Amino acid sequence: GIQVEQSPPDLILQEGANSTLRCNFSDSVNNLQWFHQNPWGQLINLFYIPSGTKQNGRLSATTVATERYSLLYISSSQTTDSGVYFCTGSSNTGKLIFGQGTTLQVKP
Amino acid sequence: DAEITQSPRHKITETGRQVTLACHQTWNHNNMFWYRQDLGHGLRLIHYSYGVHDTNKGEVSDGYSVSRSNTEDLPLTLESAASSQTSVYFCASSASVAGELFFGEGSRLTVL
Numbered sequence: 001g002i003q004v005e006q007s008p009p010d011l012i013l014q015e016g017a018n019s020t021l022r023c024n025f026s027d028s029v030n031n032l033q034w035f036h037q038n039p040w041g042q043l044i045n046l047f048y049i050p051s052g053t054k055q056n057g058r059l060s061a062t063t064v065a066t067e068r069y070s071l072l073y074i075s076s077s078q079t080t081d082s083g084v085y086f087c088t089g090s091s092n093t094g095k096l097i098f099g100q101g102t103t104l105q106v107k108p
Numbered sequence: 109d110a111e112i113t114q115s116p117r118h119k120i121t122e123t124g125r126q127v128t129l130a131c132h133q134t135w136n137h138n139n140m141f142w143y144r145q146d147l148g149h150g151l152r153l154i155h156y157s158y159g160v161h162d163t164n165k166g167e168v169s170d171g172y173s174v175s176r177s178n179t180e181d182l183p184l185t186l187e188s189a190a191s192s193q194t195s196v197y198f199c200a201s202s203a204s205v206a207g208e209l210f211f212g213e214g215s216r217l218t219v220l
Binding site: 048086095 | 207
């Protein structure tokens with residue numbers, strides 16, 4: 001089946017720093033999404049981004065579907081950005097595939 | 109605003125008891141999913157439904173069942189709870205197959 005690799009697995013930042021999270025797929029996927037799981041366990045939709053670039057405040061994402069990867073940019077990080085970031089995609093059969101996540105800790 | 113809600117948010121039960129976790133969405137989405145999340149395993153699909161009276165097994169369906177009698181609800185039943193089913197359970201829905209996915213807030217289940 002399709003494999004999803006997220007990097008880095010863990011990241012520690014000082015407040016105010018910028019970061020880039022990456023998601024690689026072993027095969028073409030549809031409907032790529034980025035989620036943030038906050039320290040309380042809630043899964044929050046960040047971007048639905050099958051292709052192209054989107055921005056929402058300090059966060060932006062770019063998906064290059066032809067090269068099977070997506071990037072999530074976090075600028076001027078804040079402590080509230082801490083948590084786990086997941087990317088997901090779906091195979092042609094509709095099955096959703098989750099990455100193992102990037103755990104981000106932003107220190108004040 | 110449309111939403112997806114799960115109940116109960118926390119439950120403690122004993123081995124062998126039947127447990128039902130409720131999931132209700134107000135988006136009128138056809139597709140609904142149940143996942144469990146455990147340390148070291150990420151999110152794993154338990155069951156899913158593409159519409160009323162449709163149910164399908166996911167990758168970790170043993171010991172679980174679902175039924176879809178209407179568009180809004182997909183209850184997850186553990187017929188005889190086991191300690192291995194201690195986990196956090198997430199319900200999700202989407203408007204189309206493999207479309208944008210929306211999650212509920214999760215239900216933490218402890219089986220003693």
